[in-house]
Amino acid sequence: MFRYEVWYVQDDRVTFINGKWQGGDSKPAIESFSHCPLVWDALNKRGKEGWRLIATSNLGENHQKSEKLYLEKR
Numbered sequence: 001m002f003r004y005e006v007w008y009v010q011d012d013r014v015t016f017i018n019g020k021w022q023g024g025d026s027k028p029a030i031e032s033f034s035h036c037p038l039v040w041d042a043l044n045k046r047g048k049e050g051w052r053l054i055a056t057s058n059l060g061e062n063h064q065k066s067e068k069l070y071l072e073k074r
Contacts, residue, residue, distance in 0.1 A: 005051070007042075007069040008059075014042045039069075046071060 008016040013036040015022055023032035037045075043053065051073045059066040 001074070003073045005046075005071045007039075007071065009039050009067045009069060011065050012039050013037065014039055043069075050074070 005017055007014050010033075013022075013033060015028070015033070015036050021028050022037060023029075023035040026032040026035070051071045053069060054072050055070040057068045059068055
């Protein structure tokens with residue numbers, strides 16, 4: 001059985017995982033953006049838990065850096 005996660009990453013911060021805000025207890029806002037985990041820290045943590053990155057897609061336009069990451073775990 002596989003489990004999957006879909007991550008939204010903005011400017012190197014994981015903002016949502018499977019639709020859940022990652023910036024703590026606060027609602028999504030500019031002020032709470034800095035509380036979202038850095039993508040490389042979050043990937044290292046998930047990798048130690050057995051997750052692996054299987055695909056990415058670039059969502060950014062113009063100067064915005066935005067991506068969607070797909071992870072799976074057996």
